Amino acid sequence: MKCNTDRRISFCSDNCRCAQCVNQDTLQRNFDTFAIPKDVSPTEISPKSDGVDILWSDSHKSYYPWSWLNFTVQDTSNKKPTIQEKLWGATVSSAPPEVEFNNVLNSTSPKGMAELTGKIRQYGFCFVTNSPKTPEDTEKLLETIGPIRNTHYGGFYDFIPDLALADTAYTNLALPAHTDTTYFTEPAGLQAFHLLSHTPPTNKPADEVLGGQSLLVDGFHAAETLRKESPGDFEILRKVKLPWHASGNQGVAIAPDMAYPVIEATGEKLHRIRWNNDDRGVVPVDIDVDAWYQAARKWDEILKRKESEYWFQLEPGRVLIFDNWRVLHGRSAFEGLRRICGAYISRDDFISRWKMTNFPREEVIASNMQLR
């Protein structure tokens, strides 16, 4: 940065870090950037041990800590709150990520929450073990991560499948691996399921196998497999933007603000998976339709490989929380009555909680202000 030349003057005056310019509570700008005279110039530049003072021609005195200038101007890659994602397949079943309920909720230390959110960031999911088997405690746990997201289905849910409801999620049918709310501009960030009870039908013995196994598939793992085995198909699913819809509820017909691809990625970095073939709209006819179907067929085949699928049984006291931008979920068909509670949490709130429990506050905020 050349603050002592004519160029970049606006940048320097806009980013003054003095206590007068930055609201010390909200860390928002406390002045009108555009009220600064266009011809303002530095009249005195005074380097100090911890930063630099600049006296401007309008007599305002700015302060910039060296740490802030370094972070802003240099490569910031080492200082960003970041995590190494662990991609997984079926073998994750031998040691799935889990944390103790009491460490997350009944602790004065943020370590349990740091561990929970950190594991969800690493694996895309985590179990919360030894949870009280009540909807109230489950709701409290989830609200501690972030505000529960309200949709046309409601907020926190606590339901027993009712075949009269117009969504397959509320049936006892098998559901192939999918992400939820593909039809929202911003799909649900986190999703949680807590099985509170599963009782057999009246005509069956209590020890009968009732089905209802849960399925998770790491969408980032599947996408990387696709990229490796068939880079052309990966590019098609990344580039072709599709319509998605929710049309099953009276008076409601939801679609995103625009079409979105199955795989969102920037360069090497995977960002979001959006996949529910049942509520996918019509493949646009002005693209190579055959090529899209071929790519989707390959994607579907990878998702359904035995080595991609992690099957397990939900249990009371063991809350499942997963990242709906990365991990697909499904289940096998079942008999009897299952009572399941859970909720959606917006991704921004989850990421905020993860950052604030795992990294120093100043580092998080400095990084947020530099987000690319």
Next chain:
Amino acid sequence: MKCNTDRRISFCSDNCRCAQCVNQDTLQRNFDTFAIPKDVSPTEISPKSDGVDILWSDSHKSYYPWSWLNFTVQDTSNKKPTIQEKLWGATVSSAPPEVEFNNVLNSTSPKGMAELTGKIRQYGFCFVTNSPKTPEDTEKLLETIGPIRNTHYGGFYDFIPDLALADTAYTNLALPAHTDTTYFTEPAGLQAFHLLSHTPPTNKPADEVLGGQSLLVDGFHAAETLRKESPGDFEILRKVKLPWHASGNQGVAIAPDMAYPVIEATGEKLHRIRWNNDDRGVVPVDIDVDAWYQAARKWDEILKRKESEYWFQLEPGRVLIFDNWRVLHGRSAFEGLRRICGAYISRDDFISRWKMTNFPREEVIASNMQLR
């Protein structure tokens, strides 16, 4: 579409509209696209008066209504739920859009809701007049449009400014025109304010001018003005992606999933405005920083022109609802105590309500399934 050639077979079999293939409640696919044999082919094509039957080599019989084929394959521009936006400046004050509370809420007809949502789509805002002066009725009104969005500030709000809270919105200071929640991946869609009361300070007479005028600015109008007067600056604000942040609350540091530009637009079509200079992050140093500041200075100047600004006084019984993706809001400083209630509603839910009250359901869903 040439369903009777070898090409596009996947498309046709994937989009069968027969009652067996499409769940008649949810309108979701009722079959596994990728379980259809790759080598399936049509063996019999039978045009009828209302559509076409195709008998496939795996003995499934598909049906496609002509209307569906026409909509899917032809230019659909005439059939999309659409509205002519009315861009406005200060003169909108002579006849601001409004609807009667009773027509929206206490009516068996959807006409009032159609009018309310239609006017918000056209103007970016609408008043609901003769509303009961209670938070309960305001909440009910808003929930009828769509589910209230929950954030780290809570859901439905009902507050009296308290200088102890760490956000300028909760003070009595002047606020320049801005959009809310620039720091969310998906900023709030609709926003509502209902002034329930404004009482003077104890040391002032009851008829004192207390300030607190409200300000709206049509961001789409300002963007079109910028595009016309300075296309280069428009392009800079459209292309340069910036960081945004909310850092004022203990334990919370929110940022969007990636950087976003001030103006989001595809070709001629404006999509979303994101502008709050106070919670804007640092302009990325790897772009032409000076050019960005010059463009932002021009944008700021347009927003602050007298002919851009619509000033008015909020009143009990007159609920303001506006599109936070288009319209900027602000207020002048005030004395005394103001009690204001309101909420955010997600844009997808609002758009769904608008479409479903203004257009036939089949048209809405067909269009959602074709969204580009």
